[in-house]
Amino acid sequence: MNKGSGLRVYAIVYLVFLYAPIILLPLFAFNDSRVIAFPLTGFTTGWFAAMWEDEQLFRALRNSLIISGSTAIFATTLGIFAARASTRYSFPGKSGLLGLIMLPLVLPEMIMAMSLLVVLLWIGIPLSIWTIILGHILICTPFAVAILSSAFQSLDKSLEEAAYDLGENAVSTFRLIILPLVMPGIVSSLLICFTISLDEFIIAYFLGGSDTPLSAYIYGQFRFPARVPAMLALGTILVGVSILLLSIAEYFRRRGLARTGAKDTGGFL
């Protein structure tokens, strides 16, 4: 066996381990049995129907949409400021400050969730979807900064100077030149932050009050074996939505590169 085929076997095994569980999700979501086990007994769309009639689930979905939507908007807005500052201005303590912003990327989420919970309880802020949003902004902002920094970085500084030279001021230059050119990055950041927030569990579980988002709701439902297939059906839909959103995000990131004529240095995907 030569070196190349060895690598190929490794790659295939790796991919199987990575994706096989995800393939099992739709498999059992369409399986006509309450028991999650092989052999499959028959095809049904009943679990999707059961899911459809679950009012609590829709409440959880509504909560999730509010949380993920707000998180995406806030994190991306913060990301725009941070990316702009980090690519254009230099000020004392800049790298330290950026390091702090990026820290949640490597900090265990558990630690983040616990420390936030302690602080919130200490200040006396009641837990609600807004405390979840706060936590999600913290973990999503680093992703937004990373995506937007690369969008701002690929922007030629002389484009701004040219607009200025042609009579525009700082505000109109931002609106007419910078914003349109980094828009693909902004869209991509919104979508990725939304997806991360939608799938996030630990913070949602720790910082959530009575209004649970989808992830925490699904976890709760797993205590009832009869509910599991319906949750797998929901999971199947979520996987589909996530893949769709991330693909759109990647599409916008690539289009942004093509528009500014920059070279692809690899993104998140």
Next chain:
Amino acid sequence: MNPRPDMIEFQDVHKYYGDYHALRGITATIKAGEFFSLLGPSGCGKTTLLRTIAGFEGISSGAVMIDGKNMAGVPANVRPTNMVFQSYAIFPHLTVEQNVGFGLRKDPMSKDQKARAVAEALEMVGLKGYGARAAHALSGGQRQRVALARALILKPKVLLLDEPLSALDKKMREQMQVELIRLQRQVGITFILVTHDQEEALVMSDRIAVMFEGEIAQLADPETLYRRPNSKKVADFIGTMNFLPARIVSEAGGMVEVEAQGFGAMTLTTEQCAAAGADKAGAMVGFRPETLTILFDGQTATDRETMGTVAEVVYYGDMTYYDVKLDGTEVPMRLSMRNVFGRPVLDLGTRTRIAWSPGALVLFR
């Protein structure tokens, strides 16, 4: 040429980047309607000086005047200058038309008038009918033209060009040089060109400021720069110049008696002397390759004559460069001869007569 008013005036301009002294006392004037070049090696401060005119770079001390007005505190977006950037800075998300008309956004003229102005500007730079094209799909030469049209449509008092031709291939560059000259004559606007290419500066400019390390070493018209460089550094930077050691024997009444290796004794005028005031031991005479002529059979020198041996031959088609070791010298000198039909190219080692004239020499001391 009738005297033109001053358009740009630098008064002892200094610029520091932190501790780095980028501009070291620039004093110069640029006349209205002039094609002016800032020439120098990379890193000498050309772009910095150009950007102080545009208003992108503040100065540490001194003054920059445009059309008699001190530009201190005047931001770039209201200065009567426009710039063609080295990268062209074409807005990639707009069409050619939108790029060219960008500066007219706040102009009170009607939509029709604007469209006409854009069409005229495009025609002027040879891009008639390209208006609807997407800017990011243009070639380098076309981008350059769009950048020119976009700047000229605002009818600035001064057009600033930062190495606009350096990204183009040789043929395109030569074509654009001619077009830029034509364009400048047509619109009559003061053009200030930054370049590190001495040939480009000589071809295009009315006057050239040669810069080294944040200072202007010489400011003159191309012919003066070429024939009478004021220092060895300028002479080295512009074209090719040969140097031979020399000794100054005496100096009186505007005449300098010089004894040069290979040439012997001669009398030069003080106009032929560059940078006075150095010690006499290190003096040198310099001459351009085309000022010495190889004499073929039957030709005679009109002035003085010496002998040499051909040490190297470089054939260029229309020209041949010979490295010739003049009798009594150690280092071969570069000579250029225009090739004439029916005249042979000399072989290596050929002994040949060479005509020269003291009037074509420059004395560096």
